[in-house]
Amino acid sequence: MNAPASRADDRLVHVPLGERAYDILIGSGMIGRAGVEINARLRGRRAAIITDEHVEPLYLAQLMDSLQTDGIEAVSLTLPAGEKTKSMDGLAAATDTVLAARIERNDAVIALGGGVVGDLAGFAAGIVRRGVRFIQIPTSLLAQVDSSVGGKTGINTRHGKNLLGVFHQPDLVLADTAVLDSLSPREFRAGYAEVVKYGLIDKPYFFRWLENNWKKVFEGGPERIEAIAISCQAKADVVVEDERETGRRALLNLGHTFGHALEAATEYDSSRLVHGEGVAIGMVLAHQFSARLNLASPDDAQRVAAHLSEVGLPTKISDIEGSLPPTQMLMDAIAQDKKVKSGKLTFILTRGIGQSFVADDVPASEVLRFLEEMR
C-alpha cells in the first residue's frame, strides 16, 4: 500500500452482469491507457466523446491522443458544465453529435466528465439506435464512486430530477484517480459523501477506516485508489443483486430522498448546493429521523455528522445559504421523487452505522413534522 501511484496500484473491479458484464479499472494515469484498454474490449473503431467545458481543456487532448494512437477515430462535443446540461436540449445535442459521427452499435459513446456528463452521455448511448456501446471515464470523485457504475442514466425535467432516463450499463469504466487533483475541494468533498455512504449502508469497518484515513484519501495516493475501489465494489455488489432497482438497490438512496428534495428546493443551483452536499445533509437527516423513530441511537447520527463536518461537508439544512421554500414544498418534491409506490413514501432508514434498510411505509405526516423541526 506504500508504492507510488502506478500501474502496480491499478485496481480492477468486475461487474458480473451476464451479457452486460463489464470491468471498472481504477488507477492513476488511466486516461493515457484508454486506447489500449478500449481496444482490448471493444470491436468498434469509432467513438463520440461527450465532455463539459471544465474538463475539456484539462483532459480531452490526452484522451484523444490515446484513442488515436490505438486507431480509434473520435469526435467530441463540449457542453456547458453543470446540472442544467442534463436536459432535453442537452440530450438532443448529444444524440445529434453521436448520430452525425455515424456511431453504430459496436462503436462507443464516451463520457469524459462528472456525473452530469455521464448521466447525459449514457442516456444518449442508450437511445441512439436503441443502444450503442458506452464507456465511462468519470473525472469527479462522485462519478468515479457512484454515477459511472450501475447503468442508471438520465436527465432532469421541470417535474424533478432524473425523471427521464434508461438503464444502460457501460461496457467499460476507466477511473483515473489523478484527475481528481484538479477537482475543486468542494466537489471532492461532495463526492466523498458518497464514499461515506457505502460505509453507512452496510460496512461499519469501512466507515471507521474513513474516519482514520480520510486525509490520505483527500491527498491522493494508494488510500484514494483503495477508497474508490471499495466504493465501486460496494456499488457493483448491489447492482448485480438488483440491476433494475426493484428492491435492495434502493439502499443506495440512503440520504438521497432528503438530498433530492433539498436540491429541488435550491433549484439545482450548484453555487448553493451540489448533489453530494445534499446527500451529506440527507444522510445525517436519515440517521436523525431513524433515531427519532427509535430505530437507532442518536449517538450514531452524531458520529456521522461529526465525520462529515470534519471533512468540511454541510450536515444540516441551515448550513445551506439563502432562503428555502416552505416545508410542504420539500414534501411535494419528495412525493414526486421516483421512490414512491402508490402514494406511500419509501425511505432508507437505519438501525445504526452500517445497518441501513429499506422502509416502504413511512407516513408522510411523520416526515413533514420531522422536517419542520429540523429547519
Place this chain on the structure above:
Amino acid sequence: MNAPASRADDRLVHVPLGERAYDILIGSGMIGRAGVEINARLRGRRAAIITDEHVEPLYLAQLMDSLQTDGIEAVSLTLPAGEKTKSMDGLAAATDTVLAARIERNDAVIALGGGVVGDLAGFAAGIVRRGVRFIQIPTSLLAQVDSSVGGKTGINTRHGKNLLGVFHQPDLVLADTAVLDSLSPREFRAGYAEVVKYGLIDKPYFFRWLENNWKKVFEGGPERIEAIAISCQAKADVVVEDERETGRRALLNLGHTFGHALEAATEYDSSRLVHGEGVAIGMVLAHQFSARLNLASPDDAQRVAAHLSEVGLPTKISDIEGSLPPTQMLMDAIAQDKKVKSGKLTFILTRGIGQSFVADDVPASEVLRFLEEMR
C-alpha cells in the same frame, strides 16, 4: 368463421417473453372492453393516453368511458397526426404529460392511434422513471399487425428515421378491428402491405390465402380478424426468438431498407408516400433484386407486384409522385439506416415467395446499380 364479429370471434396471441410476457387481444369493439382487460392485468390506477388529432374525436371518449367505468383515472394528450410528431419535441410533450399525471412505475402510458403514436408513446413510457407500464391500443392496420407488437419504440431525427428509441415491450395490446373502418382506404392498404410481408417472409400458404381472401379482409368480418391474428402471431414468433434484433428479427425488415430510403427521399411527406407504401415498393424491389442476383425467379417478383397492385398499392419507384433526389442520396439514406454493420450493407433477400433470408454482405455498388436501373 361465419359468425358476426363479436366476443366469440376474439383472438388472443400470447407473447412469451418471460418477465416481459404479454397478451395481444384482437376483436371487434375491443376499446369498449379496455378497462376490464387492463384491470385484469395491471395494478396501477392511473393512465396517460397519448393520441393524435384524427383518432381523438373518433375513439378517445369511448376509451375514457371504459377506463372510468373500471376505476382507472386517465388524462390524455392529443398530438398532431403524422410522422413529424415522432420528434424530440413530440417526445418532450408526451413525457411532460406523463410526468404531470404522476404516472408511477405500475401505472400506464396508453397509445391510442397508429404507429406514430405507438412509437412515440412507447418511447415515452420507456424513459419516464426509466420505464413505466405501456399499453398499445393500435388503431391503424399497420399498427395492429406490426408496430404495436415487439417493443421497438422511437422517434426520427434529421439523420434518419427511428434513430433514437428504446426497446420497451408493451404490457398489453388491444387491437379493435372495428376501428379500421374509419381508416382511409389508402392507410388501410399501407397497413396491408405489412400483412403481405409475413406471407413473403416465411408463410407462402398465407400469401396464397391473402391472394384469395384480401377483399374480405378489406371489408371487415372474421377474415380481417384472422389476418391480423396470423400477422401478430408471426411477428410475436420472430420477436420471441430475437427480442433485441441481433439476428433473425431482421427478417421483419423485408422491403424496409429500400422503403426507408424512399421515405427519406420523399422527406417523410405522407401526401407522397406513407410507410406501408414504401414497404410495398421495397418488397417488390427486394424480390427483383434477388432475381437479379439469381437467387429467385423473376416470376415471384411479378406475382408479388401483381397482388400488391391489385389491392391498389404502389409497386415501383416511378409510382411515387413528384421528383426524387439522385440515386446516390438514396444510397446515403440506406447507409445511415440502422441495419448497417461496420460499413457493410445488410439486406433481406429471398429465394422465392415465403423464403426470405438475411444477407449481411451485399455490396453497395450492386445496390446502387440496381437502383439506377429501377428508377
